[in-house]
Amino acid sequence: MEVADLNTVLRRGHPAAERCLSALGRRLYFPGGVTAQAAEAAGCPLNATIGQFVDDDGGAVPLPSMARAIDALDGREVFLYAPQGGRKDLRQAWQARLREQTDGPLSLPMVTSGLTHGLSIVADMFTDVGTQVLLPDPGWGNYNHIFGTRCGAEMVPYSVLTERGELNLSAIAAALDATRGPAVLLLNFPSNPLGYTPTLEEAAALVEVIRAAPNPLVVLCDDAYHGMVWEDGLAVDGIFPLLAGADPARILPIKIDGATKELFFFGGRVGFITFGADGAPGAALEEKARALARATISSVSAPSQAMVMKALSAPDLAAQQAVLRDVLRRRYRVLCAALERHNLSVYRFNSAFFALLRVENSHAIRRGLLQDGVGLVAFPGALRLSYSTIPEGEIDRLVAITASHISR
Amino acid sequence: MEVADLNTVLRRGHPAAERCLSALGRRLYFPGGVTAQAAEAAGCPLNATIGQFVDDDGGAVPLPSMARAIDALDGREVFLYAPQGGRKDLRQAWQARLREQTDGPLSLPMVTSGLTHGLSIVADMFTDVGTQVLLPDPGWGNYNHIFGTRCGAEMVPYSVLTERGELNLSAIAAALDATRGPAVLLLNFPSNPLGYTPTLEEAAALVEVIRAAPNPLVVLCDDAYHGMVWEDGLAVDGIFPLLAGADPARILPIKIDGATKELFFFGGRVGFITFGADGAPGAALEEKARALARATISSVSAPSQAMVMKALSAPDLAAQQAVLRDVLRRRYRVLCAALERHNLSVYRFNSAFFALLRVENSHAIRRGLLQDGVGLVAFPGALRLSYSTIPEGEIDRLVAITASHISR
Numbered sequence: 001m002e003v004a005d006l007n008t009v010l011r012r013g014h015p016a017a018e019r020c021l022s023a024l025g026r027r028l029y030f031p032g033g034v035t036a037q038a039a040e041a042a043g044c045p046l047n048a049t050i051g052q053f054v055d056d057d058g059g060a061v062p063l064p065s066m067a068r069a070i071d072a073l074d075g076r077e078v079f080l081y082a083p084q085g086g087r088k089d090l091r092q093a094w095q096a097r098l099r100e101q102t103d104g105p106l107s108l109p110m111v112t113s114g115l116t117h118g119l120s121i122v123a124d125m126f127t128d129v130g131t132q133v134l135l136p137d138p139g140w141g142n143y144n145h146i147f148g149t150r151c152g153a154e155m156v157p158y159s160v161l162t163e164r165g166e167l168n169l170s171a172i173a174a175a176l177d178a179t180r181g182p183a184v185l186l187l188n189f190p191s192n193p194l195g196y197t198p199t200l201e202e203a204a205a206l207v208e209v210i211r212a213a214p215n216p217l218v219v220l221c222d223d224a225y226h227g228m229v230w231e232d233g234l235a236v237d238g239i240f241p242l243l244a245g246a247d248p249a250r251i252l253p254i255k256i257d258g259a260t261k262e263l264f265f266f267g268g269r270v271g272f273i274t275f276g277a278d279g280a281p282g283a284a285l286e287e288k289a290r291a292l293a294r295a296t297i298s299s300v301s302a303p304s305q306a307m308v309m310k311a312l313s314a315p316d317l318a319a320q321q322a323v324l325r326d327v328l329r330r331r332y333r334v335l336c337a338a339l340e341r342h343n344l345s346v347y348r349f350n351s352a353f354f355a356l357l358r359v360e361n362s363h364a365i366r367r368g369l370l371q372d373g374v375g376l377v378a379f380p381g382a383l384r385l386s387y388s389t390i391p392e393g394e395i396d397r398l399v400a401i402t403a404s405h406i407s408r
Numbered sequence: 409m410e411v412a413d414l415n416t417v418l419r420r421g422h423p424a425a426e427r428c429l430s431a432l433g434r435r436l437y438f439p440g441g442v443t444a445q446a447a448e449a450a451g452c453p454l455n456a457t458i459g460q461f462v463d464d465d466g467g468a469v470p471l472p473s474m475a476r477a478i479d480a481l482d483g484r485e486v487f488l489y490a491p492q493g494g495r496k497d498l499r500q501a502w503q504a505r506l507r508e509q510t511d512g513p514l515s516l517p518m519v520t521s522g523l524t525h526g527l528s529i530v531a532d533m534f535t536d537v538g539t540q541v542l543l544p545d546p547g548w549g550n551y552n553h554i555f556g557t558r559c560g561a562e563m564v565p566y567s568v569l570t571e572r573g574e575l576n577l578s579a580i581a582a583a584l585d586a587t588r589g590p591a592v593l594l595l596n597f598p599s600n601p602l603g604y605t606p607t608l609e610e611a612a613a614l615v616e617v618i619r620a621a622p623n624p625l626v627v628l629c630d631d632a633y634h635g636m637v638w639e640d641g642l643a644v645d646g647i648f649p650l651l652a653g654a655d656p657a658r659i660l661p662i663k664i665d666g667a668t669k670e671l672f673f674f675g676g677r678v679g680f681i682t683f684g685a686d687g688a689p690g691a692a693l694e695e696k697a698r699a700l701a702r703a704t705i706s707s708v709s710a711p712s713q714a715m716v717m718k719a720l721s722a723p724d725l726a727a728q729q730a731v732l733r734d735v736l737r738r739r740y741r742v743l744c745a746a747l748e749r750h751n752l753s754v755y756r757f758n759s760a761f762f763a764l765l766r767v768e769n770s771h772a773i774r775r776g777l778l779q780d781g782v783g784l785v786a787f788p789g790a791l792r793l794s795y796s797t798i799p800e801g802e803i804d805r806l807v808a809i810t811a812s813h814i815s816r
Contacts, residue, residue: 302675
């Protein structure tokens with residue numbers, strides 16, 4: 001419902017509720033976008049709306065180490081409270097993974113209730129009403145909701161790609177130059193909805209742009225799709241490790257990642273927030289984040305943490321991940337071929353779970369596709385296709401149906 | 409760490425981080441209190457700090473229906489995303505439970521990531537900087553953190569009990585009369601740390617006091633310990649059902665409850681937020697709460713929700729709960745006798761997991777008890793004893809050691 005309508009309903013039907021609303025309470029409405037469109041496409045035989053990964057029958061595709069964990073969990077680690085900030089062994093195991101990506105300073109990763117929770121903690125810690133948050137465009141709609149609706153920050157979109165399909169360094173530089181004070185730069189590689197990861201050269205150039213920023217800057221790396229990279233020569237570990245030597249007087253790197261995509265545990269809601277700082281400042285930032293977790297959710301689901309810990313303890317975890325990623329890479333290759341065969345205009349993509357098609361009237365096309373049993377997600381001037389949810393053998397048919405609707 | 413010290417550490421060691429902090433970010437520190445004191449008492453053989461329920465060996469005591477669920481969960485309901493707002497079947501099943509308690513208006517309960525998440529949603533929806541929140545004293549320390557530190561609301565404590573150990577109706581009436589505008593009245597019965605539930609007569613009188621409040625009022629019922637009532641003649645369903653006929657121009661009742669204590673699933677982090685409103689206003693409030701969940705955690709742990717659903721589907725759930733509650737009731741009776749035998753001064757208690765002892769120098773006594781392997785939680789002028797974590801056969805020894813430290 002529109003926010004004005006929601007408030008009108010309350011003013012008329014429950015005046016006490018309306019009178020008691022905070023400024024935030026007044027701004028709230030449930031955002032449309034992916035979750036609403038996915039609900040509408042729930043019955044579609046070809047439902048490519050959601051960025052989770054399912055097998056050819058729509059079943060879950062867990063890592064074997066995690067599927068086995070359900071039967072092998074101890075009562076204490078399921079039913080009793082997990083510690084504030086998360087299980088210590090889990091936090092240390094995740095830090096060891098990050099250590100393989102960077103020699104730079106790392107706080108002890110704090111467990112969050114999914115990656116959204118980590119983003120909302122950063123929003124609460126680093127944005128006031130009017131703080132500028134530089135966001136990728138096209139980008140995940142929930143960023144606006146987390147930073148804009150909830151915290152009142154000013155959304156400053158930057159174009160991720162140039163017309164030629166290269167990383168738009170000058171757009172990011174211009175957005176940084178236009179900051180009025182401390183700001184947040186949000187980076188999301190591999191990206192949703194674009195499915196883009198920069199080349200190694202682009203990543204190095206981006207770091208130079210960031211180092212030249214005129215104001216103190218939080219560089220927030222949403223690395224949800226870490227490892228889901230399908231071509232060579234790309235910055236597989238994203239930008240966070242490249243900021244290791246940044247001047248703490250000017251730049252604070254923060255990494256948000258977790259089990260949701262990386263370990264194929266979409267339902268688990270286990271994420272991590274890690275500051276690119278160690279020693280006393282790293283511990284102070286971690287304590288502030290833990291204080292916010294205490295004030296928003298207290299602790300994170302113990303069974304979910306136990307399952308992630310089982311996965312991280314599996315000696316063959318990397319091989320297990322590779323098996324599932326190979327399924328996704330095959331779907332990616334089939335999709336690339338189908339898009340070319342049907343001559344569809346697509347943003348450059350090379351990673352994550354998505355391809356983003358350039359179309360006019362995206363909302364009208366989406367509604368038409370629902371009639372033919374195809375679920376895609378509409379963005380302004382674009383349609384997002386999640387190949388992570390479509391069997392390899394159905395991808396060509398999905399693209400053919402989509403192409404027929406676009407050319408109408 | 410003190411908040412000023414945290415900010416100093418950042419200013420010196422990471423100036424960019426300090427410059428970028430929001431007003432909320434500046435206020436944050438990790439609160440002492442229960443979680444910090446429980447960590448200190450982790451090695452105590454008699455650790456009565458935490459309000460969870462363990463058996464005589466410190467093991468988890470799950471409901472059988474939930475313990476069986478771990479082996480019986482389908483991959484889809486564990487590994488794939490749960491819907492925004494929670495599983496529909498779970499929400500409906502919880503509403504059916506609430507329907508047994510009240511004929512009044514109910515929104516569809518929304519699943520939250522533990523009860524703290526529900527409280528923080530209410531804080532975000534209904535408090536601005538300076539909004540008055542009337543809180544029980546003594547009360548759970550995290551209320552101050554959720555409403556005060558995080559949202560900047562004004563904390564207005566009211567004494568729960570009179571000197572004679574009766575519900576302090578005049579204190580609540582005076583606090584309501586002193587409100588300057590829309591406010592939040594937080595009620596917590598059975599209460600933490602008091603372990604108190606009002607008599608039926610006290611509950612009816614409290615409702616009259618609430619109805620006479622001069623300003624629009626959110627009445628927030630934190631019913632975490634629903635059902636944990638050990639004496640007759642008490643308001644076992646709390647205050648929420650008694651507000652069923654309240655004027656929507658003046659009062660909005662909200663119920664926060666969940667599986668954490670009620671279904672003995674401390675690690676699960678499954679709570680519910682239910683508004684005492686239906687029709688369009690109920691749906692508008694539910695949408696606003698769902699919008700906040702989307703902006704803070706997105707969805708709630710799928711394995712945890714699946715396990716709660718299994719418990720709610722068990723035809724003998726009530727009997728399973730009764731078995732575990734009987735263990736607690738026996739511990740309660742043994743504790744009452746021991747406290748009387750050792751002639752300790754205790755606040756009137758009749759429910760939940762706690763007894764609150766009146767002492768001077770509570771922090772010094774707590775530290776002394778740690779040396780003797782006894783973990784209690786210090787409040788100003790009081791010590792909280794969680795008998796839910798102590799075997800029945802150890803309670804007398806725990807009280808004897810505690811008494812010896814108090815009389816020193």
